[in-house]
Amino acid sequence: MRSRVSLLIVAAAFLAACGSGGNAASNSSTSTSLSGYISVFAAASLNASFNALGTSFHRANPGVGVNLIYAGTPTLVTQIEQGAPADVFASADTTSMDKLSADGFTMGTSRVFAHNQLEIVVAPGNPKGITKLADLAKPGVIYISEGPTVPAGKYSLQALATAGVKVTPKSLETSVTAVISKIELGEADAGIVYTTDINAAGNKVQGIQIPTADNVIATYPMVAVKGTKNSAAADAFIAYVLSTTGQSMLASFGFLSAA
Amino acid sequence: MRRERVPIVVVVLAAIGAAFFILPLVGLIVRSPWRDAVTALTAPETVDALKLSLLASLSATAAGLLLGVPLAWIYARVEFPGRDLLRALTTLPMVLPPVVGGIALLLAFGRRGLFGSWLDTTFGITLPFTTVGVVMAETFVAMPFLILTVEAGLRSMDRRYEEAARALGASRWRVFTRVTLPLIGPSLFAGAVLCWARALGEFGATITFAGNFPGVTQTMPLAVYLLLDTNTSFILSLVLLVISLAVLVGLRHRWLGSA
Numbered sequence: 001m002r003s004r005v006s007l008l009i010v011a012a013a014f015l016a017a018c019g020s021g022g023n024a025a026s027n028s029s030t031s032t033s034l035s036g037y038i039s040v041f042a043a044a045s046l047n048a049s050f051n052a053l054g055t056s057f058h059r060a061n062p063g064v065g066v067n068l069i070y071a072g073t074p075t076l077v078t079q080i081e082q083g084a085p086a087d088v089f090a091s092a093d094t095t096s097m098d099k100l101s102a103d104g105f106t107m108g109t110s111r112v113f114a115h116n117q118l119e120i121v122v123a124p125g126n127p128k129g130i131t132k133l134a135d136l137a138k139p140g141v142i143y144i145s146e147g148p149t150v151p152a153g154k155y156s157l158q159a160l161a162t163a164g165v166k167v168t169p170k171s172l173e174t175s176v177t178a179v180i181s182k183i184e185l186g187e188a189d190a191g192i193v194y195t196t197d198i199n200a201a202g203n204k205v206q207g208i209q210i211p212t213a214d215n216v217i218a219t220y221p222m223v224a225v226k227g228t229k230n231s232a233a234a235d236a237f238i239a240y241v242l243s244t245t246g247q248s249m250l251a252s253f254g255f256l257s258a259a
Numbered sequence: 260m261r262r263e264r265v266p267i268v269v270v271v272l273a274a275i276g277a278a279f280f281i282l283p284l285v286g287l288i289v290r291s292p293w294r295d296a297v298t299a300l301t302a303p304e305t306v307d308a309l310k311l312s313l314l315a316s317l318s319a320t321a322a323g324l325l326l327g328v329p330l331a332w333i334y335a336r337v338e339f340p341g342r343d344l345l346r347a348l349t350t351l352p353m354v355l356p357p358v359v360g361g362i363a364l365l366l367a368f369g370r371r372g373l374f375g376s377w378l379d380t381t382f383g384i385t386l387p388f389t390t391v392g393v394v395m396a397e398t399f400v401a402m403p404f405l406i407l408t409v410e411a412g413l414r415s416m417d418r419r420y421e422e423a424a425r426a427l428g429a430s431r432w433r434v435f436t437r438v439t440l441p442l443i444g445p446s447l448f449a450g451a452v453l454c455w456a457r458a459l460g461e462f463g464a465t466i467t468f469a470g471n472f473p474g475v476t477q478t479m480p481l482a483v484y485l486l487l488d489t490n491t492s493f494i495l496s497l498v499l500l501v502i503s504l505a506v507l508v509g510l511r512h513r514w515l516g517s518a
Contacts, residue, residue: 144470149485169472170470170472171388171470171476172470172471172477173471174471182387185369185371186371187370187387188388
């Protein structure tokens with residue numbers, strides 16, 4: 001899954017037309033000296049938001065092409081450790097980041113750039129009338145979860161344990177996407193996913209909020225990968241994600257602020 | 260057959276071709292944690308996955324024989340318009356990505372599917388997330404191998420034996436069971452074994468249609484995938500590998516004999 005932010009002349013023209021009027025430019029560490037390509041290995045749940053961030057970063061730095069590679073966080077760690085040419089790694093949990101760092105594949109310390117929280121996902125109109133975690137254990141409700149090796153599945157177990165709810169899922173799916181698509185198809189009634197996933201799915205599913213006391217907040221750190229051939233651009237991209245512009249873009253996709 | 264001198268180019272290319280297949284297997288064998296083999300194989304989840312895999316793949320083979328042999332017989336013996344199209348449709352899963360096959364099964368036999376919604380409202384039967392669902396997914400993907408092998412056997416057999424039996428007064432059923440079946444025995448056996456091996460390794464359609472839950476729908480390939488980062492997955496992969504190798508080596512004689 002690789003999408004290249006194309007080097008649109010239109011984008012450059014658009015930027016020129018806009019001028020450097022706003023304070024976005026000063027926040028986003030724009031530098032005319034940056035050039036080349038960077039490959040950003042990002043967690044699957046960052047797909048939509050990082051596509052937008054990549055495009056916008058490229059507009060601010062027309063000399064830098066951004067390759068975005070998405071996969072489950074554990075898969076990305078394996079790929080980087082097996083020599084995949086990554087410049088930036090954006091993880092969906094701190095465990096994976098700590099592992100990569102302990103194995104000596106990171107440059108400098110990682111920075112937390114976003115948080116995400118859990119919501120219950122149901123079909124539009126909430127046909128089973130689910131309002132809280134305990135409703136997942138009601139008879140007649142088909143609850144499915146991500147497997148315990150998937151971060152979202154691990155967090156779901158934590159949230160259910162905190163709320164004191166005992167429920168056996170009908171299936172342990174391999175990804176958040178698989179859970180959402182089975183609810184969309186009507187095969188299952190409820191699952192637990194990230195707020196951002198429900199945002200991304202639009203009106204095909206509906207989210208039910210989980211009280212803060214039971215919720216699990218996922219932490220997303222990012223870092224430059226050791227051996228990057230373009231550390232200036234890699235650092236600039238990380239700074240851009242942490243800038244006010246980057247943070248407000250992430251917020252528009254449903255992420256919680258890093259602060 | 261006389262010994263021929265083999266051109267050196269052929270030898271070199273063949274050696275590269277063979278290495279391409281053998282090296283990954285060697286990698287798997289070398290990197291496997293042999294010390295943990297016994298623990299991995301006797302772990303309850305491994306035993307569950309193994310039992311379920313055997314049960315489901317054998318059931319899929321039985322279903323394949325029951326439904327596939329009549330189809331093969333019709334393809335080989337009956338001329339009717341649209342036969343080629345029907346044959347193509349019933350062997351499509353051989354080239355269809357299995358995940359797509361799984362989604363197609365959901366759209367037909369799922370809780371909201373064309374036929375599945377009728378099953379649900381009339382009998383209260385739902386197939387996804389059940390062992391029956393696993394058998395259906397495996398049959399869908401594996402039966403085409405049996406159909407094609409048996410059809411080839413029926414086409415290549417000498418029909419004069421059947422005609423002779425009929426002329427001597429045997430009933431059609433008696434001819435089928437006493438003459439036809441023994442004559443196509445080798446291809447029937449080869450088809451069944453191929454079907455079984457394919458069912459045993461089935462992943463995509465199973466996880467999409469039947470989901471993944473230990474003891475109910477989690478077969479060996481699903482367990483291997485979900486344990487991607489642990490030693491058990493290597494051992495389970497080797498178990499699948501040894502079974503498949505035994506099947507293919509054993510089949511070779513049958514195939515040569517039946518030609």
